[in-house]
Amino acid sequence: MIARAPYLFLLLIIIPDLYFDLHYWRHKYSVGQRFCRWLPTIGLVAYTIYLMYEKNFIPDNPNIIYIYLFLLGFIAVPKVVYMLFSITGLSCSHLFHRKKSPRPHKNYGNLLGLLFVPILWFVLFYGSFVGFQKLDINRQTFTSPDLPKAFNGYRIVQFSDAHVGTYTGKRQCLLQRAVDSINALRPDLIVFTGDIQNTKPQELYQQMDILSKLKAKDGIYSVLGNHDYAKYVDCSEAEKEANCRETISLEKQLGWNLLLNSHQIIERGKSRIVIAGMENDGDGKVFPQKGDINKTLKGVDNHDFILMLEHDPSSWKRKIIPDGRAQLTLSGHTHKMQFALFDWCPLSVTGAEFNDWYTEDQQSLFVTSGLGGLIPFRFGAPGEIVVITLKTQAKD
DSSP states (O other), X not given: OGGGSHHHHHHHHHHHHHHHIIIIIHHHSOHHHHHHHHHHHHHHHHHHHHHHTOOSSSOSSTHHHHHHHHXXXXXXXXXXXXXXXXXXXXXXXXXHOOTTOSSOOOOHHHHHHHHHHHHHHHHHHHHHHTGGGOEEEEEXXXXXXXXXXXXXTOEEEEEXXXXXXXXXXXXXXXXXXXXXXXXXXXXXXXXXXSXXXXXXXXXXXXXXXXXXXXXXXTOEEEOOXXXXXXXXXXXXXXXXXXXXXXXXXHHHHTTOEEOSSEEEEEEETTEEEEEEEOOOXXXXXXXXXXXXXXXXXXXXXXXXXXXXXXXXXXXXXXXXXXXXXXXXXXXXXXXXGGBOBTTBOGGGGGTSOOSEEEEETTEEEEEOOOSOOSSSOOBSSOEEEEEEEEEEOOOO
């Protein structure tokens, strides 16, 4: 993770102390005192350099990166924010200061920066120790004239982005709670929309007993997410493919119906619905682009009600809408950035589909904020389990 943009992290850490040293510390403190003020930054720089040599996206011991990111949020990020306020205040004071005034101009940006630091610390501590432990049950209804009457009231439970490698040690009880909560909902169908692991299938070994307890009347259907293809491990392509095959094998051992550009039929008497699953279909650069809509829906009748599972919601406009057959698509992937303020998420400025409902003509997409995350942090965007009740709408 750090090795992908090490200089960005180093600049984030070093520049604020350079600013403070040039503008404040050198005028007030001795060399020894200034050195002491630089010590946290020196430590973070050393930590960053150490992580630069980590070949995998995250270390085998994820606590190494968790501690690093926490320290970054506790030390470096508040310094950056304070520096930005200070620079802004300094610029404004020079701009509006009257030279004839006997009063020395003040930098009110420093005061605002000091006020923001405890807010940032609150976000960090809450998101790390409280927010990640929260779990919401998100109840939704989807109505369609194409849904057979036999499936009116059909209850689907969706969960996504489990990242079970994060649920180690004391956090394992959070995964158990999620499984118990899903089963307590007594769903007709459970769907998992990808990212069962962080980087390696070995993460699933200690979680198999918990995940195998999931139960639904019509079974559990799943698709792969970008993390499930073992692309974030530094090894040969052959090893990556072997890891991906093992992830697939482990999901099947759980009794899940893993859909790899394929579909299955669920019947109620003479009526039926189609559960289809495309492989992860991202940008083809950072995220694997393996979705094949034609293969996924090969042989499906144009009049069938189709529930499409696709990890990456960007594929909805790129492939699913142009195809025109899937009435309902369920996705994950974005995690709602694991951060929101008063339900506003920074991802909303991108215009991309990142959370909740999106509709175009007769096709709809629901994007869940997911259950877990690679990093155990959530603020304003708690993990969720989604319950979608299907309703039949009378045709005109």
